[in-house]
Amino acid sequence: MIKNLGDYTAHLPHSLKLGDAATLxxxxxTFDFEVGRSRQIWVAGGIGITPFIARMNQLARIAxxxxxxxxxxxxxxxxxxxxxxxxxxxxxxxVLHILQDIRGERLEAAQVCRVVPEWKSADxxxxxxxxxxxxxxxxxxxxxxxxxxxxxELFAMR
Numbered sequence: 001m002i003k004n005l006g007d008y009t010a011h012l013p014h015s016l017k018l019g020d021a022a023t024l025x026x027x028x029x030t031f032d033f034e035v036g037r038s039r040q041i042w043v044a045g046g047i048g049i050t051p052f053i054a055r056m057n058q059l060a061r062i063a064x065x066x067x068x069x070x071x072x073x074x075x076x077x078x079x080x081x082x083x084x085x086x087x088x089x090x091x092x093x094x095v096l097h098i099l100q101d102i103r104g105e106r107l108e109a110a111q112v113c114r115v116v117p118e119w120k121s122a123d124x125x126x127x128x129x130x131x132x133x134x135x136x137x138x139x140x141x142x143x144x145x146x147x148x149x150x151x152x153e154l155f156a157m158r
Contacts, residue, residue, distance in 0.1 A: 036123035045128020109139030
């Protein structure tokens with residue numbers, strides 16, 4: 001997945017064609033979904049869905065995964081992409097919750113706690129805009145989450 005962050009990435013959809021050769025670097029990140037507690041909550045904002053898509057692809061091929069709720073918040077969500085995300089979540093055994101910022105739907109800790117009653121016994125994995133992650137982490141901590149239960153991927157240009 002590529003996020004349009006400037007002149008170069010804005011040009012890619014117009015210059016790349018199916019079958020073109022490309023050199024890719026990465027992935028970057030430190031998520032290790034195998035560690036931690038028996039339940040997981042994943043929160044993705046925008047292009048931050050990428051590591052979760054990779055993990056769902058892996059989980060779709062193995063059995064006996066931990067229970068996972070995935071909250072995906074995006075301001076622009078293509079209907080085809082939403083259908084593909086829902087299909088992949090089903091195949092991986094993930095419960096998917098999609099929120100669209102353009103409709104005024106903002107994910108807050110209260111909603112996570114309401115939707116996942118076992119949230120205190122879960123690890124929360126977050127990838128998305130840094131301010132969104134900081135706020136969610138702070139609100140969950142104030143509600144009683146253990147500090148070690150929140151895993152946030154750095155979401156910045158390196």
